[in-house]
Amino acid sequence: MTVGKTSPETQKGVVAVPIPNKELPTEKPGCVRYLVLISTMLCLTSLMSNVVCFNFTVLCMPGTGESQELSGNHTRFIGYTRQEKTILLSTVAIGAVCGVLPVIVGITKIGLKKVFFASGMLATVSTFLIPILAPLHFYMFVILRFLQGLSYATCFPAVGAITSSWASLAQQGLFIAALTTFGQTSSIFSMPVAGELCSSAFGWKAVFYLHALISLAVFAIWFAIFTDSPEDNKFVRPAELAEIELNKSEEAIHDHTHKTPYLEIATTPSIWGIWIGAFGDLIAVQLIHIYSPVFLHDVGGYSFEKTGFAAAVPVLFQFLVKMFAGHSSDKIHGISETTKIRIYNTIALGASAVFLIALGFVKQGQGVLGLVLMTLATGMFGFNGGGFSKCSALVSRQYNHFVMAIHQILICFSMIVCPLIVSSILKQGTVAEWRIVFFVHAAILLICNAIFCWLATAKPAPWTDRTIKHSATKNTPLYQTKV
Secondary structure: OEOOOOOOOOOOOOOOOOOOOOEOOOOOOOOHHHHHHHHHHHHHHHHHHHHHHHHHHHHHOOOOOOOOOEEOOEEOOOOOOHHHHHHHHHHHHHHHHHHHHHHHHHHHHHOHHHHHHHHHHHHHHHHHHHHHHOOOOHHHHHHHHHHHHHHHOOHHHHHHHHHHHHOOHHHHHHHHHHHOOHHHHHHHHHHHHHHHHHOOOOOOHHHHHHHHHHHHHHHHHHHHHOOOOHHHOOOOOHHHHHHHHOOOOHHHHHOOOOOOOHHHHHOOHHHHHHHHHHHHHHHHHHHHHHHHHHHHHHOOOOOHHHHHHHHHHHHHHHHHHHHHHHHHHHHOOOOOHHHHHHHHHHHHHHHHHHHHHHHOOOOOOOHHHHHHHHHHHHHHHHHHHHOHHHHHHHHHHHHHHHHHHHHHHHHHHHHHHHHHHHHHHOOOOOHHHHHHHHHHHHHHHHHHHHHHHHHOOOOOOHHHOOOOOOOOHHHOOOOOOOO
8 A cells, every 4th residue: 555545535626645656664653643642631631730720729728918827627718809719710811812822923933842842831830839929929820820821822732733743644533532632631630639639738739839740740751752743753663654644745744834824724614614613612611611510509409519529520421422532533434524524513512502402401409410411411522523623633734733723712712701691691590591591502502513514624725735726615715825
């Protein structure tokens, strides 16, 4: 078999440029790409964990300037006010938005390795300094949270860049799914660790010190393994390199310094569909992550002690579904990639919408039914790895870091929009109000999925390979650079 084998998605008039006269080596491929995948997963989890560990630790942190002396057998303190907590939470989102443009430019100019490692070191230092500076002055704490947000801005661009460079076209779904699990794995790790340390003799400061040390360790390992291109990695065997590069264009493989065609990407209809699908998904995910504990407590009747565990069940289930969906989307054959993408995205957004609608009919005190439906709704989002996320990788190829960077902005935007929607509806926390909340978010999901399916394609856009002379309208940018 030669590397010049064409993709099953190649249409008449679309030229796939193979690697000429290059035979696949007969030796067994190595596993360096999987080491890159796992080490990157750990780094992404670490970056997110540095951010989310505050969400639990704030419950056992004294406010700035408060005494931490023991009163009896307990440490008594007032803690941060609601307004201060809001500032500390929103500052991360602001930092992430501000960091997107420098990250995009940095990846284009100096490569992902330097940018991502710098973000890891920034996260390490800022997290380590929180126990030292936060007690001294509130706005020092705010600055450190902003720096954590800046470091978090590299997450989705890194997912796009690594999938483009290190995943073969046959493993796009696996890489995308695995690399986007950091939202789940960070919660699974940080919440119980923070809970244990806060209630131990080490106290809340140990939470931040531990997370900082873990960041330092995992990024040091990643830096030793990773290179921007598998071609430049001394551990990659020729057989593994050939497998990674199979059916990729010469431009996608070798042209790492070409200027990113921002206007062409931003004016491509299929890219609009990807971003619209992502936005619908993210709005509903924010609803689950922020308000599921409130719903389970107020409507389901769970106690505060049981609510924390109950709210973690859907996140764990989503992680498992995401890994299954990403792997299966690569292994299913017999239907076109475009059809698979539409099916997986419809399961992710459409099926989740159905379960959200069902949640609207949960009655007061039906905690188990509410938890089951919440878990199913959350789990279905795991199929997005084979939906709009995989579509992004297949359409934008070597420029996926930019497309995924917009996902980063959409996350921050959804963190603002979702609370606004919920707060405008949820006045008393009644079952009827919750029903409207779930119906509105289900409608958003269905509309966004319909638009995505209409615009979706699995074929590379012409700006990824200038030898493509003809492409479908949905994949043709409204603005085209003359070459």
